[in-house]
């Protein structure tokens with residue numbers, strides 16, 4: 433477990449939810465949680481999502497570094513995120529509070545931290561979770577300060593564990609999507625992507 437001690441206490445400044453330059457990237461499980469929690473149809477969830485297409489080709493190195501791999505769409509590689517309002521804030525932010533707090537995506541749950549795994553015993557599939565402040569958090573999170581209390585590392589590592597498992601599951605889901613698109617088995621439209629997520633819900 434991480435031995436470094438971190439200081440943080442959310443002061444609800446809303447900076448992480450209103451940063452114009454941040455897209456709230458979603459896993460397919462995040463989408464499912466929102467769909468179930470708000471009881472949304474395929475059409476309704478599509479109204480809340482953006483398919484953000486990468487403007488340039490991605491190198492293999494960049495792809496390897498991405499915790500959420502991009503999906504193949506008709507317009508190129510893209511990632512799926514929550515839409516933003518005209519001011520650039522997340523559509524679910526209201527009076528600096530999250531309207532879907534209990535259903536908020538993993539990306540929001542883990543902020544201001546990011547997690548990475550390190551194999552400590554590959555034979556035994558044992559991994560160690562390391563955590564660190566994200567660069568965006570260091571830029572604008574008012575909850576990180578000398579006056580803030582030390583966080584409970586155990587609690588956060590538990591969150592990190594859950595997130596890393598979910599990211600692996602999501603990577604498999606995206607691999608299947610991309611493979612089906614490559615083989616011409618599926619038209620890579622936003623509608624079909626959501627349909628595949630709904631099919632997984634029934635599994």
Ligand code: SF4
Nearest residue numbers: 449522524525530540
């Ligand atoms: S889903 Fe909620 S916590 Fe996440 S960015 Fe939007 S308002 Fe903020």
Ligand code: SF4
Nearest residue numbers: 442443446448573575
């Ligand atoms: S930027 Fe930091 S302090 Fe502000 S709402 Fe987000 S997590 Fe809380």
